[in-house]
Amino acid sequence: xxxxxxxxxxxxxxxxxxxxxxxxxxxxxxxxxxxxxxxxxxxxxxxxxxxxxxxxxxxxxxxxxxxxxxxxxxxxxxxxxxxxxxxxxxxxxxxxxxxxxxxxxxxxx
Amino acid sequence: xxxxxxxxxxxxxxxxxxxxxxxxxxxxxxxxxxxxxxxxxxxxxxxxxxxxxxxxxxxxxxxxxxxxxxxxxxxxxxxxxxxxxxxxxxxxxxxxxxxxxxxxxxxxxxxxxx
Numbered sequence: 001x002x003x004x005x006x007x008x009x010x011x012x013x014x015x016x017x018x019x020x021x022x023x024x025x026x027x028x029x030x031x032x033x034x035x036x037x038x039x040x041x042x043x044x045x046x047x048x049x050x051x052x053x054x055x056x057x058x059x060x061x062x063x064x065x066x067x068x069x070x071x072x073x074x075x076x077x078x079x080x081x082x083x084x085x086x087x088x089x090x091x092x093x094x095x096x097x098x099x100x101x102x103x104x105x106x107x108x109x
Numbered sequence: 110x111x112x113x114x115x116x117x118x119x120x121x122x123x124x125x126x127x128x129x130x131x132x133x134x135x136x137x138x139x140x141x142x143x144x145x146x147x148x149x150x151x152x153x154x155x156x157x158x159x160x161x162x163x164x165x166x167x168x169x170x171x172x173x174x175x176x177x178x179x180x181x182x183x184x185x186x187x188x189x190x191x192x193x194x195x196x197x198x199x200x201x202x203x204x205x206x207x208x209x210x211x212x213x214x215x216x217x218x219x220x221x222x223x
Contacts, residue, residue, distance in 0.1 A: 043215050096142075
């Protein structure tokens with residue numbers, strides 16, 4: 001059974017304090033590793049897809065990386081508007097993404 | 110371009126009653142997914158439509174849940190009769206392709222069963 005585990009569950013940062021979120025996955029035949037952002041009362045919003053180990057993608061202050069067992073979402077000099085829940089998902093042979101529980105990020109001004 | 114829309118945004122019903130949730134995907138998206146998030150848990154897959162056909166319904170909890178997608182357009186998810194453990198947020202997502210890629214999510218329908 002595909003599994004995705006995210007850590008930490010919650011993270012509080014000061015504005016400008018860089019950090020990383022972790023996503024460990026166990027998926028047979030990884031097809032894609034996804035990062036989503038979810039704001040309160042909203043649906044998940046797509047950020048990145050990573051397909052193979054060693055791949056990296058960047059968007060503004062966010063950078064996602066992928067190894068054979070885990071993915072990291074690096075947040076550089078975060079701002080309060082980066083506060084949200086960040087979800088990781090992985091899909092294998094069935095193409096259906098399996099989600100982790102998410103990391104709730106709060107960035108204090 | 111309109112995104113994925115879901116209705117109602119919140120429904121409160123008594124145990125034993127019936128509720129029908131509706132999802133309108135992005136126009137032209139053949140793939141439609143239903144997911145559910147129970148409080149404190151991860152978002153869990155329920156089922157996947159390709160056009161009007163159920164491609165994978167392995168995540169449906171039991172036969173109290175019935176999903177349909179008429180004409181390959183909007184989809185409904187009916188819960189009958191509702192139980193307390195059915196409470197949660199039901200998300201619908203759509204995508205233009207079946208392969209691993211971006212899912213476009215709606216804002217969700219929160220179901221509270223009392």
